Amino acid sequence: MTEAAPGRTGIASDEFRAVMSRFATGVAVVTCVQDGFDHAMTANSFTSVSLDPPLVLVCVENDSRFHEAIGNAGAWSVSVLEAGQRGRARWFATRGRPLVGQFDSTPTTRSDRTGALLLDGALATLDCRTVAVHPAGDHDIVVGEVLGLRLTRPDGEPLLYFRSTFRTLSEGPDPLG
Numbered sequence: 001m002t003e004a005a006p007g008r009t010g011i012a013s014d015e016f017r018a019v020m021s022r023f024a025t026g027v028a029v030v031t032c033v034q035d036g037f038d039h040a041m042t043a044n045s046f047t048s049v050s051l052d053p054p055l056v057l058v059c060v061e062n063d064s065r066f067h068e069a070i071g072n073a074g075a076w077s078v079s080v081l082e083a084g085q086r087g088r089a090r091w092f093a094t095r096g097r098p099l100v101g102q103f104d105s106t107p108t109t110r111s112d113r114t115g116a117l118l119l120d121g122a123l124a125t126l127d128c129r130t131v132a133v134h135p136a137g138d139h140d141i142v143v144g145e146v147l148g149l150r151l152t153r154p155d156g157e158p159l160l161y162f163r164s165t166f167r168t169l170s171e172g173p174d175p176l177g
């Protein structure tokens, strides 16, 4: 493994990435509207925080275009991706993709609570309102109160992210370990 220059903690960033990549997650696309434009970002940092009140969080990189968008929007939606949606996950993780028209080939439905786009075919969707933003290194932790949710495909299979690769449950264990 190539060693990246360690920061002040002495932890090399590529080693940190390699270790964290063993923490398997689902994959979501977070969406919002800023100045009439639809924004989106693929995220696997999405997680639940509190049951009462219902709170979730997503960590958003400070340098991303989505950072400014979610900061200004105040409300956002989350689409939890289904196994067949890895193409959507890749697209909404592509840096510098055009903002205008980025949803042209993605079927969506607009949330009446947040105004943000929900991806058709997602396993589940949530509508959130930002209640706190905590700076954390090169990301912000954005905490959202859940305003609404839908279990759109209760028996659907999830898209997973493990060892920096999209996976599905039915693909089974990785032969490389």
Ligand SMILES: Cc1cc2nc3c(=O)[nH]c(=O)nc-3n(C[C@H](O)[C@H](O)[C@H](O)COP(=O)(O)O)c2cc1C
Pocket: 027, 040, 041, 042, 043, 044, 045, 046, 058, 059, 060, 061, 063, 064, 065, 066, 089, 090, 092, 093, 094, 095, 096, 097, 139, 161
């Ligand atoms: C599987 C996966 C998960 C990701 N999770 C996050 C995340 O939780 N937070 C984040 O800031 N970026 C995450 N990214 C990177 C963003 O999707 C990507 O940098 C962003 O879409 C770039 O958008 P921009 O061109 O609008 O700046 C992830 C990328 C992938 C492929």
